[in-house]
Amino acid sequence: MISKATSVNKKNSLKYDYIFFIKDYFSLVKPKVMTLVVFTAFVGIFVAPVTIHPWIAFISIFCIALGSGAAGAFNMWYETDLDLKMIRTRKRVLPSAKIKKNEALGIAIFFSFISIYVMALTVSYYAAAFLAFSIFFYVVIYTIWLKPRTKYNIVIGGAAGAFPPAIGWLSVTGTLDTLPFLMFLIIFMWTPPHFWALSLYCLKDYKSAGFPMLPVVSGIKKTKEQIVIYSILMFLVTLLPFFLGYFGFVYLIISILLGLYFIFHSLKVYFDNKPENKSIKMFLYSIIYLYILFLGMIIDHLKLLN
Template sequence: MSDASLHSDAYENEAQFGDYFALLKPRVMTLVVFTAFVGLLAAPVAVHPFVGFCAVLFIAVGGGASGALNMWYDSDIDAVMKRTARRPIPAGKVTRDEALAIGLTLSTFAVVFLGLATNWVAAGLLAFTIFFYVVIYTMWLKRLTPQNIVIGGAAGAFPPMIGWAAATGDISTASVLMFCLTFLWTPPHFWALALFVRMDYDNATVPMLTVTHGRRATRRHILVYTVLLAAFAIGLAFTQVGGPIYLVTALVLNALFLKGAVQIARRDEDTAEADSYKAERSFFKLSLLYLFAHFGAILVDAGLDRAGVWG
């Protein structure tokens, strides 16, 4: 191989702006932006639109920074799993040191600027979220326990609470229940997917419930979390953020979600394989609508309340 071809290979693999952006896990960021936005608008304190925009932006940047730190630490397991092998570090586009530097810089930036733009309760919650996702989940418990999904879900559940705190400067029953909504939704959502998609976490030695405790136990876990989720989701209707639209949405969707979870718990692997995991697939699809509709309904009720529709 000549010097020229060696150089051209190196140039082809050179990171572009999009590769650095990919470190921030843009797909996860959309959920962060949406739920933080709902938390901010559902709060009983009005925020200037530009401050609100900046708050959501800083929460998203903080979430993205924790994604970069996760990719920095997990680059060894990302490289052996098909789903993650094309991420910027295993693909050789970005070095681990670069990801660490970007993650730490953006984390500090997001926390400090959220504090300056809104208040230090929101900034403290954002700092805790980043710490929880990177240290507690990624570094400590992800590779240790099959309950890793539950712990990871907690990190993803903080944004509406941070959005609420950005407006009010406090933590309330309503904001804690909004946290619980995403926190308890994550396990059934992810485990349903794990039942019908064969994942290669084994190669990466990450313990997954389907492997460590079996698929029968996973089905039971889905049901238990769905029952808990229904209680908290309907309970949220009776707090400050609840309204008629949210109550109807929660009642209908939780009834459907519970029905799906019972169906999954009653099935065995032979039945599921016979119909290509039909019930598991439709439960997973419903879970996507479930979270979007719940937060969407909170947003609609907040809008109608501000417009004075309910008097």
């Protein structure tokens, strides 16, 4: 009887070990970031003015997701020692030594190669080249060059996260147009206030790691000012797809309501004496904001089709 119970316990233990093993390796590709990347890329595909082949759309999304995961793994590999200094990141799989650094690098290289190769073979060389550039931009331009060197790292580096809808559009149309550029521009303008809100909340962490984030270098007051300015600019940019005729009133109403509430959050951060209390709420809202805004594009596009 005891032997049987021990056997069952061992099986359960192996089962949980296997689950955690999968979970650890999956976390290496930053799944939360990947989800947003995949969704915005999907929207770029969905609103494209062409007949979309399901297989091409699926492969495009798969390759973009894999490329995003590769970039995330590269980032975690490169910043392992710095992540160890930050409370927010020290429990990640590389700082906590759950996965070896050389394994992470191998996974990042493999995923990069597969994503670019499959995109080139199945979809188009142009889309594959754009995907390769986006991985290069995030890893080399942002992670290695900008992030440890300048307080404007996220302003320029934000382009890396803004490429997916344009890549998605390019993968099904073969060309780029004004709308994918506007989608890129929306995410590009969204990124600074999104990350500056997080950097206010994690200010001590960024100081400990030595990252020259805006609040570390220029102070909290300057950062709060920039959050408000970029929030207003982003709001104005989100109106352009309507005024240029790409979306209708459904999108306009959604973008106005979401944008005004985004600005409201930025003002709450600005006027709060302890901005870390409000900044984390703004950071979390900004994620929901982008999902709903891009969902609004899908809803409006479906309405226009009818």
